[in-house]
Amino acid sequence: xxxxxxxxxxxxxxxxxxxxxxxxxxxxxxxxxxxxxxxxxxxxxxxxxxxxxxxxxxxxxxxxxxxxxxxxxxxxxxxxxxxxxxxxxxxxxxxxxxxxxxxxxxxxxxxxxxxxxxxxxxxxxxxxxxxxxxxxxxxxxxxxxxxxxxxxxxxxxxxxxxxxxxxxxx
Numbered sequence: 001x002x003x004x005x006x007x008x009x010x011x012x013x014x015x016x017x018x019x020x021x022x023x024x025x026x027x028x029x030x031x032x033x034x035x036x037x038x039x040x041x042x043x044x045x046x047x048x049x050x051x052x053x054x055x056x057x058x059x060x061x062x063x064x065x066x067x068x069x070x071x072x073x074x075x076x077x078x079x080x081x082x083x084x085x086x087x088x089x090x091x092x093x094x095x096x097x098x099x100x101x102x103x104x105x106x107x108x109x110x111x112x113x114x115x116x117x118x119x120x121x122x123x124x125x126x127x128x129x130x131x132x133x134x135x136x137x138x139x140x141x142x143x144x145x146x147x148x149x150x151x152x153x154x155x156x157x158x159x160x161x162x163x164x165x166x167x168x169x170x
Contacts, residue, residue, distance in 0.1 A: 013117050016136040017109075023143040024105060026163060027057060028098070030150040034157065036094050043153045050153050051088045053146045055097045058104040059085035060142055064135050065108035068121035073107060081125070112136065 010018065030050060031039060039051040059080045062073040078084035088097060117133040130138075147163070155161050 012133075013112070013136075016117075016133070016140065017112050020136060020140050020143060023140060023147050024057075026147045027054060027143065027150060028101075030147070030154045031094075031098070033160075034154075038157050039094055040088055041157065043156050047087060048149065048153065049088060050150055050157075051094060051097050052086045053150055053153075054101050055088060055092075056080075056085045057143060057146055058097070058101040061101075061104040061108045061139065063123065063125070064139055064142075065111050066104075068123045068130065068135060069111050069115060069119065069132065070121070071107070071111055074103060108139075 031054070034050070040049050042049055055078075059076065059078075062076075063080070066073045076085075078089075112132070115132050117131065117136070119132045121130050121132065121135060122128070123130065151161065151163055
């Protein structure tokens with residue numbers, strides 16, 4: 001989904017959603033042109049990989065923007081509470097992880113479209129109530145933070161830099 005220019009003068013929900021989409025798109029752009037080995041290559045002492053960050057972001061989109069608001073997510077094949085969402089197992093494919101992220105985004109987008117910003121939610125893993133507005137801001141922060149990590153990892157892999165896909169002239 002390309003969001004360049006979207007949301008600059010829209011209502012609050014549309015602005016927040018456009019900001020989230022901009023960072024989501026940057027996450028996917030960081031994968032472009034890399035092979036499977038590069039996407040899985042641990043680039044930090046903790047083992048952080050580009051593909052692991054995508055898996056993590058999919059997991060937190062389901063948690064914060066789907067399950068928190070009482071909507072059904074998909075069954076996970078890993079345990080995010082044991083940080084299994086930050087790593088990619090040998091049997092997991094790039095296509096599987098990217099498709100997982102696409103499904104998480106679509107499910108989250110349905111929540112965003114269907115609920116007002118003041119809709120209450122309650123994450124199962126925390127004893128707190130949150131609004132959709134707070135959750136959108138949180139997901140923008142989370143996605144932007146990890147997109148920044150991905151920018152650094154990508155630069156270490158092949159020297160490519162930039163926080164967002166360049167706009168190409170038609």
